[in-house]
Amino acid sequence: MLFWIIVIVAVVYVFRSTSLRQQWITGPAFKLFKRVLPPLSQTEREAMEAGSVWLEADLFKGQPDWQKLYDLALPELTAEEQDFIDNEVTELMSLIDDFDAVHNRKDFSDAAWQYMREKGFFSLIIPKEYGGKAFSALANSTIVSKIASRSLSAGVTVMVPNSLGPGELLSHYGTEQQKDYWLPRLASGQDIPCFALTGPEAGSDAGGIPDTGIVTLGEFEGKETLGIRLNWEKRYITLAPVATVLGLAFKLQDPDGLLGDNKHIGITCALIPTSHAGVEVGNRHLPLEQAFMNGTTRGKDVFIPLDWIIGGKDYAGKGWRMLIECLSAGRGISLPALSAGNAHLSAQTTAIYSAIRQQFGCSLYEFEGVQDGLAQLAANAYKAEAIRRLTAGGIDLGQKPGVVTAIAKYHMTELARESINIAMDIHGGKGIQMGPNNYLASLYTALPVSITVEGANILTRNLMIFGQGATRCHPYVFEEMMAAAEPDFQTGLNQFEPLLFKHVKFAVGNAFAAFFGGLTGARFVRVPKQDANKRHMQQIHRISKGLAFCSDIAMLMLGGELKRREMLSARLGDVLSELYMASAVLKHFYATGANPQQQPLVDFLIRESLVNCEAALKGFCRHISNPVVGVLLKRLLFPWGTSFTAVSDGVKTQLATTLCTDDAFRNNLTPLCYVGREEDDAVRVLNDAMTAIDNLTPLMKKVRAAQQAKTLPRKGSIFQLREAALAAGVLSESEADQVAQADALRMRVINVDEFDFSLDSVVNA
Template sequence: MSILLIIVIAIAVVLGVPDFRRQLVTRPVFKVFKRILPPMSVTEREAMEAGDVWWDAELFRGKPDWRQLHNYPKPGLNDEERAFLDNQVETVLAMLDDYSIVHEQKDLPQEVWDYLKKEGFFALIIPKAYGGREFSAIANSTIVSKIASRSLSAAVSVMVPNSLGPGELLMHYGTEDQKQRWLPTLADGRDVPCFALTGPEAGSDAGSIPDLGIVCKGEFEGKETLGIRLNWNKRYITLAPVATVLGLAFKLRDPEGLLGDKEDIGITCALIPTSHPGVETGRRHSPLSLAFMNGPTTGQDVFIPIDWIIGGPDYAGKGWRMLVECLSAGRGISLPALSAASGHLAARMTSAYAYVRRQFGLPIGRFEGIQEPMARIGAYAYSLEAHRRMTAGAIDLNMSPSVITAISKYHMTEMARKVVDDAMDIHAGKGIQLGPLNYLGNAYMGIPISITVEGANILTRNLMIFGQGATRCHPYVFAEMEAAANPDEEKGLQAFDGLLVKHVGYAVGNFSRALWQGLTGAKFNRAPVSGETGRYYRDLTRMSTGLAVVADMSMLVLGGDLKRREMISARLGDVLSHLYMASATLKRFEEDGHQVSDLPYVHYLLQYHLHAIGVAFDGFFDNFGHPILAATLKRIIFPWGIRYKAPKDDTAQKICSSMLVPGVLRERLSHLCYIGEGENDPTGLMESAFVAMYEAQALEKRLAKAQATGRLPKRIPFADLIEKGLEAEVISESEAAQLRKAERLRYHAIQVDSFSEMSAVPSSVVPFKEDAA
């Protein structure tokens, strides 16, 4: 007993006396930490330092404050934004004929371009002081979503000027002269912007771009001027064929020391008029079956003044940091808006089609084989809208949450891919045959574009989500990395010592909570609400604690190798991502007034997310590479095994039943889906057929009952049945007229297009002109 007491006292002295602890514990750990610290390039470090942490930090640290989540304000439109959506957006939607845009004109009509410019669609984010709309992130997102439900080509054309590009970069970093020169003309459409980053040799690895600028003196407007001589070759640049101003990212070198004593200055961004000598634009790519302007740009020996650098010469070499900090618009607003639009469109049109289309005398939505994918469509549509609102809301809080926007970019585009795939499966031939009656085909073809832009999804999942989350969201790791990188080792050691003590306490606390929550099934965790959703908060807290434990052990054991263990990193990123998406669903449920009718959607999604978290953890434990440690961690976090199950069939069936009823719930689920007026619009036709058939269902049942009793003949065409029913006085003349109208709409709605000439075949088999439209 005395020996144990002596050991305890010795440990207390070592840990409790700073000088002893620093020499005997911290210094050796510090040396090991510096050795296992993953190597980090300049671009990686700038990406790591950029942006903010938000709700992702709460989830990563193991003790999320759910009341804080509910206290974040619900994003909404102000009166001006609502009026714009109800008027200008509705006007432009009525002007769009997506089949003609994609398959005939290969471009937006000139009157649409003119209207978009005149009404400020390209100036949603530009301040009013410069002639812009100065709309919120949620308004920007909602406008893009609504347009995307009608035409992806139009939505992308609107999205890009309000996303990563000259406008946003100027607002954040431009000099006042640059803002005064460019923002008013960008706002009123006199100038159309594009931004060129990606090239043949560098996409996701922007640090390796070969495009080069050399600081030198040259002639500009007849005078010798300090400037940059540029050479570049870029591709996939949206709006490049029609742009009047080009934002350009390149590496800058200063071999003559004209700007200072640093030769390799780094990635820099400049703004160049496309009319400037040597700038080449105009050629077009053909992005699958869409018709938005996208093409290459090149330049050879292009001389520009030094003050064309965005932000002026002081921002030379700061381009990558600028780009990363502004990526939130593309990842957090624009691409989630496109994905949410896919959910709104698929939910609205697939539910209508599943009621209108009949097999074996029944709407196909009554068959369980159809109900499985249709439930996914409905649940995912609910989730996509929840995710869109929450992420845009974060940006409206003046946040730039880099990890959350990466989660949004990856998971929302992947969820949209599944939604549209399921919708295509249910529509079958109706979705395959392109033509004016097809409202799904172009949305289906556009999905891979969202998957690949703003950082390919494979990269985003495997490297970015957990890679950034592990350092930015962890309460101590990033500060420890900074301490280790301090050139003054003693100061670094002193800072590291205090962080290490806190980190150890944090880790011990998470381990103990993880074991307790595992043993008790999280029954004693607190939930901010009562009722059916309370258990989900408790389970999510438990999984958050488990992530904190596993993340700490992964970084400790794997060190720099974690950067190369991309599959392990991806699984941990999946845990964080599903925690975030589940949070968004619960927040939406509360914000919408915890509607009882929404509960099947919430149950489905929370069961789906918890099951996905369990699968990710299981994959981590099986592949961690340290079997004893992996088994120990699994036993701590899941002492009774991983018991989360996928959503049940009866939950899916409840979702399907609600989707097959016109009304408030279906409207909320798909309120951003454009529904055209009249029978000449494919969405308007399908919706009209659905409503007409639903309203006539009681009459159909009456006819079916008359058939069952022998009063009316069986197995005859429905049109004949209506007339027989009228003759037998089973239905009245007005009721017969109602049934005839419903049947006419139904039959028209399920038709597909056909063409008499090959020239009318969709553009995928027509050679695409390479000149600019």
């Protein structure tokens, strides 16, 4: 007994004595931390500090705040924004023939280009005082989604000037002189912008751009001027072939010290008229045969004055932070918008086609294999809208959440890929025969564009989501890294020491909470809703605790090596992503009135997320460096084995049937799907055919009754028996004409385009 008293007193004494504690405990821990942590470059530090953390931080810490989520007042579209969508967007769509643009012109008509310029489609984010629309992120997203459901090429064309580019960079960082000159020109469409970042040697690694600028004296407008001599080669630049003003990112150097002592100033952004001497633009790429303008720009020994730097010379070297902050916001608006339009179009058109198209005497949606795909399409459409609205809403609330926008970019583009693949599978031959009546093919062929741009999906998943999440969302790691970066050891140790004890307490608490949640199924977790979603919230809370603990274990065991263990860290990123997306689904459900008809969608999606989380966490446990630790972690997180299962086949059948037979449910689920005003619009024909067939319901009952009475043959649909029903007096002349009209529309849906032998013109559609 005396021995243990002495031990306890000794431990207390060591912990209370700063010198002894730092000598024997925190000092060695700090040395270990500094050794395993890779050097933190200025570029990495700026990337970490850029933007903000938001709801994802609560999820990463194991502390989801449901009340904060549900109380979050997300912005809605203003009357002006809704009017623009209802009128200008609709009119633009009537001016775009996507098939003609993609397969014939490789461009839009002059009328479409002129309309986009005049009506402000390139100035959605420019402030009103400069002639722009100053629309919200939600409006920007909704406009791009609507356009993309009609024409992805048009969606990209509108998206780019309203994402990362001169308009946004000038609005945030430009000098007053730059804003006064350029923003009105951009707002009126007098100038078309592009932004050149990506080059042959720098794709996803934007920080590694080789393009250079040297501070030097040169001649400008007949006078000797202090400026920059630029050399660059860029590719994949959307709108470059038609741009009149070029935003350019390059690495600025000042070898002669003309601006100060810093000779390697860093990444800088400048604005250059494409008419300026030495600027080359014009050569086009052909991205999967889409119609949007995309191409190259080059420059050799191009001299520009210093005041062409965006923000002026004070912003020399600040380009990387500018790009990171603007890119995170744009990534959360543009590509999720394209994906949401894709998901809504896929769900609406496939549901209607499945109801109209028959095989073996049954509508396609009556086959269980098709129901499986249709249920996923319905769930994806709901999920896409939930993530889109929450993410865009957060940006409108002033957030610049780099982690959330990376999640939205990666998972929504992958969701769109899944949706369009299902849609193509169900449409079969209808989906693969190109022509004006094929509403899927252009989206299908263009999908990889979204997958590869603004950070290729492999990079986004494997490096960005967890990499940024671990440093920005964790309550202590970023500050610990800053302490480790301190050049003076004692200063860093003094900063590190209190963080270490808080970190240990945090990790131990999460371990106990995760284990107790696993043992009890999280039934004792308090949540604000006592309805059908109570268990969903409790289980999300449980997984959130598990993620927090596993993240600490990963960083403790692997340190800087975790950056290179991409497959391992990506699994933790997947868990964070699934938790955010599940939270978005719950927020969307309650924000839109908690419609009981949508509860099966919520159940489908939350259970899908939980299954994915369990698979990712078990994969993490299986592949972590120490197998013993992996087994213990798995037992801690899932003490009873498998915890989560997907929804039943019955729920999928219910969702598929409702999607195909309930017009109100389908239209409410797919509001972003554009339906043309013209009678020959392919999606309009699809909807008109569905309406016409629905209106035949009373006549179908009469025909079935006649079949049962043996007045008409037992086999055959109302379309096949129309003439016999008319002859037998089952249908009147007007009723038979109604059937014929519906049948004509039905066949327009089923048939595919035919071309002459040269493929120059459609001969039968």
